[in-house]
Amino acid sequence: MSYDIGAIGKVEVVVDGRWTLEDLATFSSHLSETYGFVLSLSLDSEVKQFGAAYSRYPFAGGWSYYDFFRDLNLIIGPERQISVRKIQYASLGVIELTGATEPLRQALTIAFQLGVTGVAVQRLSAIVRSISGTIRQVRIDWAAGTDAATNAERNKVQLLRDASATLGAELGFSEEQRQTLSRLTNDSPLLAVKLLLAVARRALKAQRMHSTGKVVKVDVVDRTTPVETEPPV
DSSP states (O other): OBOOTTOEEEEEEEEOSOOOHHHHHHHHHHHHHHHHHHHHTTOGGGHHHHHHHHTTOOOSSHHHHHHHHHHHHHHTOTTTSOEEEEEEOSSSEEEEEEEEHHHHHHHHHHHHTTTOOHHHHHHHHHHHHHHHHHHHHHHHHHHHOSHHHHHHHHHHHHHHHHHHHHHHHHHTOOHHHHHHHHHHTTTOHHHHHHHHHHHHHHHHHHTHHHHTTSEEEEEEEEOOOOBOOOOOO
16 A cells, blocks of 8 residues: 555535526536546656647647536546545535545645635736737747748747746646646647646636635545555566
């Protein structure tokens, strides 16, 4: 047995206010998608399995992202998928979840921007707009077929690398996780920044549940449940 980043434990999400069915849908879908993404960047031993999902889709439209996040949750397997252990609807209430404890805590923090000030949320929104504009401008310059295209070709890789680093850090991904993302995307800064933008846009939508007091905070109840691992050969 070992206690690794994939160890299963319990996490309590403190909730408040009046929840609608739409709130429940937003909570579950955004958390599940972000959790799968975080876990894919956290399990170095399973990079090859996750890599298949990263290389499968063109990421030119919404369905690519939907299918990508779905695939990540299939790859992590039922034993590490998020399970709901308890829902206590009160003021304050609790949703008790199980999953890979540290990735689950990080996914909740990212997905709902927990503990983040309004200024930080505005900064994230500004970064998303700026990076989206950068991607559009690179494409426009390339289509122009003039000196602008040459300049774009020369600069676009570094522009996108900088954008990926900035957005990844702002979302709270570690340097090690950002390096894993680079490996999973086959060192494509465009794909890396597209996926980070997808996570950020979901977070900006879901953070309203935190700013309106519906998702209050996260408490790690138990992070010590071991997972079985194969003995060394």
